[in-house]
Amino acid sequence: MKDNKKQKKILEVAEEEFLMKGFAGARTVEIAQKAGVSHSMLHYYYKTKEQLFEHVMGEKLQQLKESVSTVFMIEDMPVVEKVVELVVRHFEFLSENPDLPRFVINEVIVRPEYAEMMKREALPLLNDVVARFQRELDAAAKEGEVRTMDAATLLMDIVSLNFFSFIIAPILSSVKPGMDFQAYYHARCQENVQLILNRINPDIK
Amino acid sequence: MKDNKKQKKILEVAEEEFLMKGFAGARTVEIAQKAGVSHSMLHYYYKTKEQLFEHVMGEKLQQLKESVSTVFMIEDMPVVEKVVELVVRHFEFLSENPDLPRFVINEVIVRPEYAEMMKREALPLLNDVVARFQRELDAAAKEGEVRTMDAATLLMDIVSLNFFSFIIAPILSSVKPGMDFQAYYHARCQENVQLILNRINPDIK
DNA sequence: AAATTGTTTAACATTTTTGTTTAACAAAAT
DNA sequence: ATTTTGTTAAACAAAAATGTTAAACAATTT
Numbered sequence: 001m002k003d004n005k006k007q008k009k010i011l012e013v014a015e016e017e018f019l020m021k022g023f024a025g026a027r028t029v030e031i032a033q034k035a036g037v038s039h040s041m042l043h044y045y046y047k048t049k050e051q052l053f054e055h056v057m058g059e060k061l062q063q064l065k066e067s068v069s070t071v072f073m074i075e076d077m078p079v080v081e082k083v084v085e086l087v088v089r090h091f092e093f094l095s096e097n098p099d100l101p102r103f104v105i106n107e108v109i110v111r112p113e114y115a116e117m118m119k120r121e122a123l124p125l126l127n128d129v130v131a132r133f134q135r136e137l138d139a140a141a142k143e144g145e146v147r148t149m150d151a152a153t154l155l156m157d158i159v160s161l162n163f164f165s166f167i168i169a170p171i172l173s174s175v176k177p178g179m180d181f182q183a184y185y186h187a188r189c190q191e192n193v194q195l196i197l198n199r200i201n202p203d204i205k
Numbered sequence: 206m207k208d209n210k211k212q213k214k215i216l217e218v219a220e221e222e223f224l225m226k227g228f229a230g231a232r233t234v235e236i237a238q239k240a241g242v243s244h245s246m247l248h249y250y251y252k253t254k255e256q257l258f259e260h261v262m263g264e265k266l267q268q269l270k271e272s273v274s275t276v277f278m279i280e281d282m283p284v285v286e287k288v289v290e291l292v293v294r295h296f297e298f299l300s301e302n303p304d305l306p307r308f309v310i311n312e313v314i315v316r317p318e319y320a321e322m323m324k325r326e327a328l329p330l331l332n333d334v335v336a337r338f339q340r341e342l343d344a345a346a347k348e349g350e351v352r353t354m355d356a357a358t359l360l361m362d363i364v365s366l367n368f369f370s371f372i373i374a375p376i377l378s379s380v381k382p383g384m385d386f387q388a389y390y391h392a393r394c395q396e397n398v399q400l401i402l403n404r405i406n407p408d409i410k
Numbered sequence: 411a412a413a414t415t416g417t418t419t420a421a422c423a424t425t426t427t428t429g430t431t432t433a434a435c436a437a438a439a440t
Numbered sequence: 441a442t443t444t445t446g447t448t449a450a451a452c453a454a455a456a457a458t459g460t461t462a463a464a465c466a467a468t469t470t
Contacts, residue, residue, distance in 0.1 A: 004446095006446080006447080007446095037447080037448090038447070038448050038449070039448095039449095040447080040448070040449080040450095041446080041447065041448075044446080044447080
């Protein structure tokens with residue numbers, strides 16, 4: 001059939017609703033309504049609210065994986081450049097999902113079962129990425145390109161730094177009402193890159 | 206009667222429940238149960254869940270005000286010291302309420318009516334504090350003790366910096382499972398003080 | 411002592427939300 | 441052409457949550 005346009009629309013709207021209202025606050029009927037499908041249709045595709053939620057989050061995770069993990073597949077790129085690429089891609093992913101950090105941090109605390117799900121889904125990939133990354137970092141450290149670093153820590157630094165940029169954005173804009181988000185994001189991404197570069201090698205630039 | 210022990214207990218438990226589950230996720234029956242009072246009792250004191258919520262948040266705000274605003278009442282204290290005191294007190298308040306930043310940022314987005322309430326309750330005091338603070342900063346700037354600064358911006362810097370420390374704590378601990386929160390908080394508070402000091406006068410220390 | 415306030419139990423009403431079912435029909439696939 | 445799949449509407453069932461009420465009694469105030 002028409003390649004599941006409605007099903008996709010449901011996911012789309014569900015994402016918005018979950019992000020803006022949280023799992024507990026989102027309403028399945030409202031999601032159906034905003035998606036322009038009948039209430040029954042929603043339950044036809046997704047048995048329960050919980051399942052719908054899992055699909056939404058699974059898709060986000062998939063997108064994150066795609067945008068980030070491919071960096072490690074690039075051959076013949078110095079690790080320093082890879083790190084820059086990593087920060088930028090992660091940041092760009094968040095630019096397209098600016099509410100995600102706040103949402104994730106909140107849901108992880110509010111619904112421990114969600115934290116479990118995240119671990120289940122994300123850890124295997126993360127371990128793989130960390131292992132690869134660590135090897136490259138070690139090799140680069142031997143050449144004196146970077147200082148010796150723990151890959152997991154560095155990744156966490158990147159994630160935290162980028163997360164932070166998005167979590168404080170609404171605070172900042174509430175203080176400076178006319179704030180230009182695009183400009184803010186742009187500047188912030190640059191700053192984060194510089195900070196991370198400085199961390200992996202204080203002598204760069 | 207026995208000075209409303211039960212009423213207080215309800216507020217206490219409600220705070221925990223709201224913070225840990227969000228407004229939408231918290232359950233009035235569960236709050237009553239955990240507070241060791243009957244379901245009717247809860248509605249006897251607080252007509253609705255909404256009202257209960259407002260009381261809880263009102264109390265938190267009150268505590269924050271008390272711990273922070275008294276700094277500005279202290280006479281004969283150099284503004285630089287006041288700033289240090291301010292950072293430390295705000296940080297200490299957050300130490301006692303480590304989930305509050307995450308919760309507030311989330312609720313403000315998720316429930317716009319809560320943002321309204323916050324503005325209503327907090328803005329008058331904030332404006333007052335900012336005005337006072339600005340006068341003191343200007344005076345100190347004239348003496349060359351600090352550089353010229355916008356008081357509102359400085360306050361925002363302090364709040365953001367401290368908020369940040371608490372928002373990332375759970376992220377950090379998920380990476381380093383055995384993390385010592387006390388040590389982390391202690392170090393972080395020092396760092397924040399230094400950062401702010403450096404901002405108001407780059408020549409200090 | 412009488413009135414008020416705090417408290418419980420237990421039932422009930424109401425509303426909100428989730429999830430199901432059935433009947434009907436359209437579109438697509440076989 | 442017929443079976444399968446997508447879709448709706450409408451009603452319904454079930455569950456979960458909020459809020460109310462009445463009866464009874466204990467503790468405290470006045």
